[in-house]
Amino acid sequence: MEKPKVHPYIPIFIGVISVSLSAIFVKLVNAESGVIAFYRMLFSVLLMAPIFFMKYVQELKQLTTRDWLFSSIAGVFLAFHFILWFESLRYTSVASSTVLVTLQPLFAFIGTYFFFKEKITGKTIMAGIIAIIGSVLISWGDFQLSGTAFYGDMLALIACALITAYLLFGQDVRKRLSLVTYTMVVYGVSTITLLLYVLIKGESFGPYPAMDWIWFILLAIVPNLFGHTLFNWSIKYVSTNVVSIAILFEPIGAAVLAFFIFKEYLIATQIIGGLIVIVGILFFVVDEKMFLKFFKKKA
Known part of the structure; x- marks a missing residue:
């Protein structure tokens, strides 16, 4: 394998941010x-x-x-x-929403079990229990905080299930096509689905302040094209597990940014629950061999 000009962990770090x-x-x-979703996808398509x-x-x-059928279902x-x-971000905190959306690896396991009959292991069950305890703690704390925060948490969980379904339907097609196609x-x-949704809902395509258009474009460039492209580049040089673990720091980065930008303060249940969820998913995605190799090198 060719040696990268930049250490892979640098693009991964930038991707997480x-x-x-x-x-x-x-x-x-x-x-x-x-x-917001429509313009994010529209500008992504136009840039690509x-x-x-x-x-x-x-x-x-x-x-x-x-x-075409599977790709269309994935797009919807x-x-x-x-x-x-x-x-969900309108009702609950950035921290709660992003932590619950990162439950995607466990939702993916449920999907692969039912659709592809992949085996359940004790490690998977334990990881699921840990993550569920953490998500329940977050939701319970948010419910105590306000009913609307709990509602936002539920929206985030459904959004997590949907992104998993998107990946499951797309994985077969992706094997035969380039990433760009x-x-x-x-x-x-x-984009077409979102266009129809906005038309049916009667939401306004504009006018919006100039700053909003900048945010629309940045949504397409930074997390969509820039963030995930860096992850896809890094995967050539590091294990998939490394990228999976790195993505788990997204809620931490988002929570820190939300604190400084929106003055969103975290309550104890959000912090504890979030950490429990991250531990559960880490336990699920981590490769024991990777850690054994790491500690052997240190010895």
Whole structure:
């Protein structure tokens, strides 16, 4: 394997900060959730279009009817993931919302168990129990804080389930297509879905203050294209587990930023529950061999 010019952990660190900014940008925009999601996806598609049409458009011929169907379903799930997650940020804190959305690895396990009959292990069950205890603690604390915060937590959990469904439907198609082509198709379907949603809901496409348009564009560039692109680049040089673990720091980054920007203070149940969730997911995604190798090198 070729040696990277930059240590992979540097792009991973920048990627974590990039995705952490997603919730911050959403809270800074004055538009409704469907509109924010629509412009995020629209600008992502427009920014990717030149590269796609210059180098990858011919790959569309490889798509079968099944591929188009699964990609379309994935795009719809992605659209409603953004709608519900962005809406959750109106009711609950950035910290609670982002922690609950990071339960995605456990939702993914549930999906692969039912759809692909993957085996349940004791480690998985233990990780699930730990993470569920943490999420219940967050939700209980938010319910004590206010009913609307609890409602926001539930929206975040549903958004988490939807992003898992998006990944499950897309993983088969992704094996046969480049990242750019697959992303372009799914983002395109997602954009159309969000356009219809906004029209049906009667939400306004504008006008918005100039600053809102900047946030729309930054949502497309920073967490969508910049953050996840860096993760995809890093995966060539490091284990998938390293990236999975790094993404778990998104709620921490988002919570710190929310504290300084919005003065969002965390209560004890949010801190304890969030840490328990992160420990549970770490336990789920961590590779014991990776740690054994690490400690052998240190010895």
